[in-house]
Amino acid sequence: MSKDFNLTENRILKRGEILDWKSKSLNIESVSKKRIDPFAPINIDFNDVIKWSEFSKIGNSKSGRFRFFVLDVNN
Secondary structure, X not given: OOHHHOOOOOOEEOOOOEEOOOOOXXXXXXXXXXXXXXXXXXXXXXXXXXOOEEEEEOOOOHHHEEEEOOOOOOO
């Protein structure tokens, strides 16, 4: 149900896109129709691509990495 909220490298977010909690089951509609914030749909009003950057690293394991991305919501 969280597919719309995938934050993988190079994910393209487009103006007009709506991120919603959707079920794969045909018998269950959008979860957000029955919930209030923070489960309400998110309307994307910008165009941008997710590009992760490394901030710091502790040790050699993946769990020791701290990464971030910044979205330009004004474009």
